[in-house]
Amino acid sequence: MTAPSVETSGLGKQYGQLWALQDCSLHVPPGRVTALLGPNGAGKTTLLRLLVGLAAPSAGSAQVLGRPPDGSEEFLADIGYLAQDVPLYRRLSAADHIGLGAHLNKRWDAEGARDRLSRLHVPTDRPVATLSGGQRAQVALGLALAKQPGLLLLDEPVAALDPLARREFLLALSEAVTDGGVSVILSSHLVHDLERVCDHVILMSASRVQLCADIDDVLASHRMLLGPRRSLDAVEPGLTVISATQTQRQTRLLVRTDGPVLDPLWEQAEVGLEDVILAYMGNESAGIVPVSAERTHRHLEVAP
Amino acid sequence: MNHLVWRLHRNQVYLAVAALAALTVILLITGITMADDYRTALANCAATQSCGDLGGVLFRGDGAIMDLVDFTLVVPLLFGLFWGAPLLAKEFEDGTHNLAWTQGVSRWRWIRANIGWSLLAAAVWGAALAALVSWWRYPENALNSRFDAFDVQGIVPVAYALFAVALGIAVGSVIRRVLPSLAVTLAIFVALRVAIGVYLRPHYMAPITKVFPLLGHDSGPSGAWMLSQGLLGPTGKSLGPGIDFSQFPAACQTAPPGGKGLLSQCLASHGFRQTFTYQPASRFWAFQGIEATIFVVLAAALVGFAVWWVLGRDA
Numbered sequence: 001m002t003a004p005s006v007e008t009s010g011l012g013k014q015y016g017q018l019w020a021l022q023d024c025s026l027h028v029p030p031g032r033v034t035a036l037l038g039p040n041g042a043g044k045t046t047l048l049r050l051l052v053g054l055a056a057p058s059a060g061s062a063q064v065l066g067r068p069p070d071g072s073e074e075f076l077a078d079i080g081y082l083a084q085d086v087p088l089y090r091r092l093s094a095a096d097h098i099g100l101g102a103h104l105n106k107r108w109d110a111e112g113a114r115d116r117l118s119r120l121h122v123p124t125d126r127p128v129a130t131l132s133g134g135q136r137a138q139v140a141l142g143l144a145l146a147k148q149p150g151l152l153l154l155d156e157p158v159a160a161l162d163p164l165a166r167r168e169f170l171l172a173l174s175e176a177v178t179d180g181g182v183s184v185i186l187s188s189h190l191v192h193d194l195e196r197v198c199d200h201v202i203l204m205s206a207s208r209v210q211l212c213a214d215i216d217d218v219l220a221s222h223r224m225l226l227g228p229r230r231s232l233d234a235v236e237p238g239l240t241v242i243s244a245t246q247t248q249r250q251t252r253l254l255v256r257t258d259g260p261v262l263d264p265l266w267e268q269a270e271v272g273l274e275d276v277i278l279a280y281m282g283n284e285s286a287g288i289v290p291v292s293a294e295r296t297h298r299h300l301e302v303a304p
Numbered sequence: 305m306n307h308l309v310w311r312l313h314r315n316q317v318y319l320a321v322a323a324l325a326a327l328t329v330i331l332l333i334t335g336i337t338m339a340d341d342y343r344t345a346l347a348n349c350a351a352t353q354s355c356g357d358l359g360g361v362l363f364r365g366d367g368a369i370m371d372l373v374d375f376t377l378v379v380p381l382l383f384g385l386f387w388g389a390p391l392l393a394k395e396f397e398d399g400t401h402n403l404a405w406t407q408g409v410s411r412w413r414w415i416r417a418n419i420g421w422s423l424l425a426a427a428v429w430g431a432a433l434a435a436l437v438s439w440w441r442y443p444e445n446a447l448n449s450r451f452d453a454f455d456v457q458g459i460v461p462v463a464y465a466l467f468a469v470a471l472g473i474a475v476g477s478v479i480r481r482v483l484p485s486l487a488v489t490l491a492i493f494v495a496l497r498v499a500i501g502v503y504l505r506p507h508y509m510a511p512i513t514k515v516f517p518l519l520g521h522d523s524g525p526s527g528a529w530m531l532s533q534g535l536l537g538p539t540g541k542s543l544g545p546g547i548d549f550s551q552f553p554a555a556c557q558t559a560p561p562g563g564k565g566l567l568s569q570c571l572a573s574h575g576f577r578q579t580f581t582y583q584p585a586s587r588f589w590a591f592q593g594i595e596a597t598i599f600v601v602l603a604a605a606l607v608g609f610a611v612w613w614v615l616g617r618d619a
Contacts, residue, residue, distance in 0.1 A: 071405070073409065076406060080406075083399060087402050089403075090398065101407065105407055107408075147407075
């Protein structure tokens with residue numbers, strides 16, 4: 001598949017007076033496993049619902065796997081979607097769901113779905129209402145994968161799970177990705193779970209996209225700088241300050257940069273994904289700046 | 305898609321089959337007995353030329369079974385409450401529409417199958433029920449007015465059933481929760497059925513008003529739907545609707561207490577007559593057709609609205 005997984009331009013969604021998603025322009029290359037991160041209410045669910053065609057945009061447009069998400073059967077055939085709260089028909093068993101899927105989809109890997117669930121010891125003959133949350137999530141993932149989609153969109157699939165079930169879910173997901181070569185977008189407000197699974201990140205905050213890039217690039221282009229206290233105006237050009245902490249003696253910055261940091265007064269440290277995410281979340285005004293695009297740094301309000 | 309609809313609603317279908325089967329058995333047994341009684345009684349009274357009051361006498365002891373048949377009046381409402389209202393509302397309430405709408409089937413096909421099968425089921429059950437009751441009431445219809453049981457026989461039960469299910473679907477698609485949808489469907493259905501039955505139905509065609517002698521015409525033209533009754537004085541002046549004794553001749557006012565029969569005889573001898581305003585028995589099927597059309601048109605409008613509402617909106 002050569003078309004990008006997701007390409008949006010100026011995508012927006014308004015509910016009454018409120019914009020749940022604003023000015024969202026994204027490019028996710030094919031084959032990525034993308035973490036869609038952001039605090040609750042940031043617009044993650046809205047973005048996913050627009051991408052699968054469950055909601056219609058108020059502004060802008062989207063292409064998913066090279067098609068507009070218009071709800072047509074050609075479009076739906078290549079999309080796997082797992083909605084928030086894992087909706088399933090409560091009285092039906094997992095086997096019933098797998099049987100239904102065969103009637104509702106042209107391409108359907110019932111055998112694979114049954115195998116996956118039996119390997120995980122999920123009972124397939126009981127009503128899903130009697131299963132645990134982790135087992136229900138596995139059933140729903142199995143159904144989404146049985147479609148053999150080109151792109152799988154998962155909305156907070158692990159949010160309600162305990163740590164063990166969460167790990168098992170993500171393990172099952174990574175296996176499926178390795179086996180099938182499916183692209184994935186996975187939303188969550190938990191960072192560290194996803195770091196192992198994902199290679200791409202979209203960061204949202206206050207209904208806007210803050211960052212959309214490969215995780216390797218994100219880590220390579222961000223640095224933690226520690227040095228004697230100084231004015232942020234004195235930071236060398238080429239660095240974009242994402243967050244700053246000032247104490248009496250020290251200034252501690254998280255910056256984005258394309259090249260090396262030249263100022264010898266800074267002590268430099270590598271950053272983890274979580275550091276970057278939290279820095280962006282704490283700074284909603286940072287706005288989307290494609291990595292490597294913007295050169296001028298910003299003045300930020302500094303905590304005393 | 306058909307498989308999904310069947311799998312989700314087959315228990316309701318089984319229940320409906322069982323209920324209809326039970327009712328069929330009861331009505332077949334009692335219906336055959338009643339038809340026999342009727343033919344026997346008719347043959348007997350024809351031999352003695354005393355058939356006049358057969359309608360008032362026959363089947364007096366069958367109150368419970370009569371009530372059961374009258375109760376079929378609410379069956380279309382039950383379809384609306386338990387088939388129509390939850391059909392879409394349950395999906396929205398549980399969020400399962402998000403699952404169904406991201407399979408390989410378009411929303412249009414999904415809603416077409418859901419609504420199509422529900423309406424078909426309503427029509428089939430409505431028709432079965434109407435046919436059964438119409439057959440069962442054959443002696444009653446012959447003896448008394450068919451208009452007495454206008455709502456449970458003929459073709460209108462089919463129209464009510466279609467309307468009830470369409471109403472439930474439309475309400476459920478807007479409210480998106482099962483219990484409030486049930487309540488609103490119930491309220492609208494009852495209000496509309498009563499309003500149309502009481503205020504509109506008597507005027508589908510202009511009623512006939514005719515003058516009859518006071519004696520020998522207690523219940524007006526045979527099989528007619530009686531709307532009102534009045535008294536005409538000797539000069540042809542209308543008295544009533546309430547009975548004002550002061551307008552009666554003195555002879556009748558002082559008549560010995562002996563009930564209505566004696567008073568009527570007295571008034572008749574002084575030239576009083578009565579009027580009946582009614583819909584004749586021959587209009588039964590025309591009225592059925594008009595009422596059925598009204599409810600089928602309403603049902604079609606509601607279905608169109610529900611489809612438009614669901615397809616034109618976010619999930």
